[in-house]
Each structure stands twice: as structure tokens, then as C-alpha cells.
Amino acid sequence: MKHRIPEQNFTPLLLFFMWFGSLGVLFGLLIVWQNSFSIDSTFLILFSVTLILSLTVLINSIKPLVGKAISRKTTSSADISHQWSTYLPSTMTSPAAIVDGLTLKYANPAFLQLIGMSEMQDLIIDMPLNNLIHPSHHARLDTIFSSENNESLPVSNIRLLCFDGSTLPAELTITSLQIAGYPLVQQLQITPSDLQASVNAPTDQQHSNLLLERLEQTIFHLNTEMQLILLTPFWLKLLDYTVEESLNKPLIDFIHPEDQALAQARLNGLADGKRQRTQLNIRMLTKNGLLQWVDLRANTTSLLRGEHSSIIGTLTDISRQKQTEAALRANARSTTDMIMNNISVMVYRCKNDRFWSLEYVSSGCHELIEYQPYEVVNSQPHGYMNLMHPDDKQRAWDYVQGQLFRQQSFQLIYRLVTRSGKIKWVFEQGKGVFSNANELLALEGVVTEIQASSVEQLQQGLQHIESLNTAS
Structure with missing residues (x-):
């Protein structure tokens, strides 16, 4: 498109010179009258009328030019937009x-x-x-x-x-x-x-893969045979096993032997539809045999109770958390040991298995049963049940299990057989340690020796307490 040079309007310039000339004439006449020292009213009226008419003509001539200049500045963008908008259909509402x-x-x-x-x-x-x-x-x-x-x-x-x-x-x-x-x-x-x-499907798939690779958690899927059929990449960082070499193997094979029974029972409950979800902390074994604590959370894939189904879940590394807890327990234990070393009692923590396997005992156990702590901790032959007098084992077991069922503390008197074969009467006071899900984790308590002269009196008191607990 060729650009045309706009026409120039010379009318305002011409009128300006005419007005300027008129003023010159009037000033000339004024000088003549001044020389004659007479300025009458006729001259003043003529001068005023001429001046007003000239200004009016000049303003009216310049006003359109000023208006066009202002309009050109304020509406140029709108005019351009309007010009190009005409090439779009008026009915178009899409971008x-x-x-x-x-x-x-x-x-x-x-x-x-x-x-x-x-x-x-x-x-x-x-x-x-x-x-x-x-x-x-x-x-x-x-x-x-x-x-x-x-x-x-x-x-x-x-x-x-x-x-x-x-x-x-x-x-x-x-x-x-x-x-x-x-x-x-x-x-x-x-x-x-x-x-x-x-x-966009490839882009979305790449995005999903990136999320799974960055996720600091392993997602798994078990079929109804408890075999791994899906694993996310964090599995390799968790246990050093590749996903490929782990698929189609039972998850239970990667769990520490001492935790396999509990994990198997929970997973079987999910697969059989007896529960919808489970959560537990277990130990797993890495490829080089190291322990790895994980938080296992799993759900059944069926919403129908009692239906046999597969299992999906997550494994989260909690090893650092467990190490922190162990350090805190160690500090607390050292403080406890300093106190217990000066008291003739045995503080213990044990599992609720048939052996009452000891997980911890204070140094007072040596004075009580003539064994060092390291000899009885995590030792089934020296489980606490095996240290009790044969005639007291069943009675003590039945009573403690009844109190645990009611989640109440227990107190009882029985006999222990020391390393040298000596029989001692002891008084025990303990309780069960339960998780937030009301799962029994361990037993904790205190055992102290009592003199034979006090045994009968204490037994009568405890029988009375047992009768009250049974009645409630």
C-alpha cells in the first residue's frame, strides 16, 4: 500500500497575516490620531470591533487543527485496532x-x-x-x-x-x-x-515416570500369591536389589527372619479380606545383608470384606528415625542403669512369647538370678519363663495373659531358680506396652526378691487383688 502525502491547509496562515495586517493599519491610524492629540470614541469602537472579529476568525481557524492533532494522538491505537479487526468475522468468539x-x-x-x-x-x-x-x-x-x-x-x-x-x-x-x-x-x-x-500422552507419561523416580518411597503391588508384580525405582536405593531381579518373588523373602511371621500374618489378613489395611514397622535385609527399618503400609485392592484379592502398599525408609530412637533409649538406659546398680531389683523388657524372651535386663539380674545380662538377653534357653520354678510357670502365664487381654497391669509372686539351683521368692510388677493401634509390643516390669517370712502375707494380698480384677 502506497502512503499518500496529506494536503496542507494554508487558510489559517492566510487569516493570520490578514489579522496581523489589520492590526498594523489600526496602529498606524492610532499614531496619526495621537499626533493630532485627539482620540475620539469612533476610533476606539472601530478598533475594538476589528480586534474581536480578527481573534474570533483566528481561533475558529486554528481549533480544527488542534483538535485533529489531539484526536490523532488519542485514537491512533484504537483506529489501527478497528481497522484490522474488520478482517475477523463479527460472529467469531473463539481466540x-x-x-x-x-x-x-x-x-x-x-x-x-x-x-x-x-x-x-x-x-x-x-x-x-x-x-x-x-x-x-x-x-x-x-x-x-x-x-x-x-x-x-x-x-x-x-x-x-x-x-x-x-x-x-x-x-x-x-x-x-x-x-x-x-x-x-x-x-x-x-x-x-x-x-x-x-x-500429550508421551509428555504425561514422562512426567509420571519423573515423579516415581524422585519419590523417596517404594510403591509395591503383590498378587494373590504374595509375589511382587510391581515395584517403583526407590526399591533399588532401599535394598540394593534391582526391580527386575525382585519381581515375581515373595515380599516376605526380603524381610528379616524375626519379623517375617508378623508381616506374613498381616499380609495374609489383607489378602483374605479379613482387614482392609495394615501398618507396621519391620526390618528388611539389603543385598549385602544390612538391616533396613521400613514403615510398611498396605491396603487390599478389594472393597468387599472377605474377598480374596491382591495388595498394594508402600515401603518408607525409617532407619534414621530408628537410630535416633535407639540413641535416646541408650541414653535413658545409661541413666537407669546408674540408678538400678544401687538397687537390688531387676528391670526387664521382654516379648510376649512362650519363652518371655528378654530384650533388656538391668545389671541387678546378676544378684537376683546369678546370670549376667548378656547371658539372658535374646537367649531362648535362658528365656525368663525357663528361669521360673516349674510349679509356677502355668499359673503365672495364665494370670499375665488375662491382665494383658484387659490391658491392665499385673502383680504376682512366684519362685525363680538361680544359676546355682537356689530357689528365690520374688515379687513382680509389670504391664504390657501397646501401640496406638492397641497392638501388644512387649512386656515391661520390675522383679525384686522377698524374704520367705513375707511370702505368705504378700500372697494373701495378691490373691485378694486377683479376685477383684477377675470380678471386674
């Missing part, structure tokens, strides 16, 4: 724009709203189109726009750059417009892509 080559000339309100630039039409005018396209697609877009045959050409999987810095997947439809003098003008129609469309 669209007009470009001249790769330069934006107009964007409709729907397009501005899509990219977060509502009410910013002035910023769009003459903006490079590449400013609104992700850099990875610039070369592709340049190739398409430089093609001679791109009429009504759809361009898929283009990412728009929004005003807030986010990206928006979209499909562009480019239509050439036949405008004289503007061979590169084209219409763009923008259609936001469905995030779930197949074109």
Missing part, C-alpha cells in the same frame, strides 16, 4: 488474531483473555508473534509462515506463552487473507489442546 508476517496486528478479546492480557490491546499491536510462542517452537513456526502453501493449515502441539509466564498447549489454524498491498497478512485461530489428548 483469534491477525498477523502480518510474524507481527501481530490485532488480537480479539478471547485471545487476550486466553493469554492473560485482557485490556492490553495496545501492547499486542506490532508485537512479534514469537514473543507469545515457546522458544522450542520458533523454528517450526518460521518454517510454516515462510511456506507458500499454508492456507487453512492446522498446526498442532504449539505452546503459547501466557502473560504470567505459564505455557498453554494449543492448536493454531492459519488462514491467508487476500488484502491488496498486504500479501503476508494471515488470520490465526487458537484452540487450547485437551491435556488428556493422545498428543
